[in-house]
Amino acid sequence: MKVLVVDDSGVMRKVIVRALNAVGVKECVEAANGLEALRIFQTDRFDLILTDWNMPEKNGLELVQDIRAMGATLPIIMVTTEAQKGQVVAAIQAGVSDYLTKPFDNDALRAKLDKFVAV
Amino acid sequence: MSTILESEIQSVYLPSFIASTKAIFKTMLGLEITIQAFDKADEFQPGHDVTGIIGLAGSIEGTIVVSLEKEVAFAAAETFIGERPTTINGDILDLVGELANMIGGGAKDRLNIPGVILGLPTTVSGKDYKISFKPDVEIETVQFKSPSGSFTVQIAMRQPA
Secondary structure (H helix, E strand, O other): OEEEEEOOOHHHHHHHHHHHHHOOOOEEEEEOOHHHHHHHHHHOOOOEEEEOOOOOOOOHHHHHHHHHHOOOOOOEEEEEOOOOHHHHHHHHHHOOOEEEEOOOOHHHHHHHHHHHOOO | OEOOOHHHHHHHHHHHHHHHHHHHHHHHHOOOOEEEEEEOOOEEOOOOOEEEEEEEEEOOEEEEEEEEOHHHHHHHHHHHHOOOOOOOOHHHHHHHHHHHHHHHHHHHHHHOOOOEEEOOOEEEEOOOOOEEOOOOOEEEEEEEEEOOEEEEEEEEEEEOO
16 A cells, blocks of 8 residues: 655654554655645555645645546545634545544544555 | 734633644643743743744734744654654754644634634744734733743734724
8 A cells, every 4th residue: 555645744744654654554655745746646656645735835725636636536634734614625525535633643543544544 | 904902812812822732732742731821022032942933814814933942842753753853953843833833723723713824834943033023913922831841832913904
């Protein structure tokens, strides 16, 4: 299983990659913004994407819209501080599969990953 | 430009930022924190080693400044990424920026005011600087204590015209 982790915070990417490793995912590719993620996505194959919302260059919502516009159906989890109802609805309408609000603890992150990770 | 009434920033905004800060430290860092003191000032002079700054724009305007003693930042990094830095490195700056982001995001969620946009965080290392605000901005500082040391969360708010 191969996962694309997108966040402009390198520390947050480390946290998510550690959690992925803990549930058995060894192949993780990191991107620091939506634009970089899109470039990587177009040249590689992934089984799951975890993306932040607020990022420079291209935000997470735009990334999800672009990926869905390409016809990709892989699961995408939005991991973000943006938790207001309207934003959650916008993310789901854009094609997000699930939503995890920061702050989160390891159990909450693993519960989300368990839904989508098949190692 | 209208200034937020003191009672509004203290009674509406401040509790959301305090609750957000406590939730983040407890949930993500496993740290119970307590409030040491409240302070008012017309400019921010950081007393701590590393600082994260993030803006709120849209239906409200504000700046959130989170300043940590380095030992608090090191302890947070150890919990967060499993490595304890010994200097203020890129991971520490990144972490403090993310803390400011999460505190702002959590407060925004609790305030539940439509049309508020969270900016991207900026981080500063060192103490030799000041952050000045316009005269119509009200500033509140909350000093927190954690098991690893002290930190402050400062909010500067005004309502757009």
